[in-house]
Amino acid sequence: MARRKKIYEGKAKILYEGPEPGTIVQYFKDDATAFNAQKKDVIEGKGVLNNRLSEFFMNGLNGIGVPTHFIRRLNMREQLCRACEIIPLEVVVRNYAAGSLSKRLGLEEGMPLPRPIVEYYYKDDKLGDPMVTEEHIAAFNWASQQDMDDILALALRVNDFLSGVMMAVGIKLVDFKIEIGRVYEGDFQRLVVADEISPDSCRLWDVETGQKLDKDVFRRDLGSLTDAYTEVARRLGIMPKASTNVTKPTLIN
Known part of the structure; x- marks a missing residue:
């Protein structure tokens, strides 16, 4: 897909003009920030995981009648959304x-x-x-x-x-x-x-152990952020249960 005009760049995502009027393309970066960006790092594969996880949740909400801006996933890092x-x-x-x-x-x-x-x-x-x-x-x-x-x-x-x-x-x-x-x-x-x-x-x-599976892992230096996010994706069926975590996650299409 040809690169479109950048509209906005935030801490974790970049927004581009969409292919049709009234749409945008949302690109998920690997950047991780905490404490209002006072702590920063690049976590390879984070953007891929968040793209797929957000797709899962947004599709679920759309399916029960809660309106979202999400239209569809375009590739491993980008999704098409309604401009709002x-x-x-x-x-x-x-x-x-x-x-x-x-x-x-x-x-x-x-x-x-x-x-x-x-x-x-x-x-x-x-x-x-x-x-x-x-x-x-x-x-x-x-x-x-x-x-x-x-x-x-x-x-x-x-x-x-x-x-x-x-x-x-x-x-x-x-x-x-x-x-x-x-x-x-x-x-x-x-x-x-x-x-x-x-x-x-x-x-x-x-639920059982209290292990944190979110960005607090990065905030508090509790281990690998991709391990935590991969575990969430695996439990939700977005990743095969038998797979082992890698820096660049292999996700189910």
């Missing part, structure tokens, strides 16, 4: 105490929460993606009240889906982050799950 206007919020759903929630409230890591907690963070790397409330979102017109009602409903549906899928393969969904985009169809607007869903954007722990 990203709402400048990171939507975080938490099922167990971990990360910044544990630090803010002094909660023991791994403590089950009484119900899923949904948090919002303003997307701005220079500011460190600060946490915001619905009052901030309304005051600065980042999203309408109807948008926020829809975002909350989408986030909880994604949580139900991901929690069930992961628990079925012995993985606990501790928390995750999604982004929401606006897709315009004439005068009609609808909200869709955008960006990616992968171990880069989720906390995933083995």
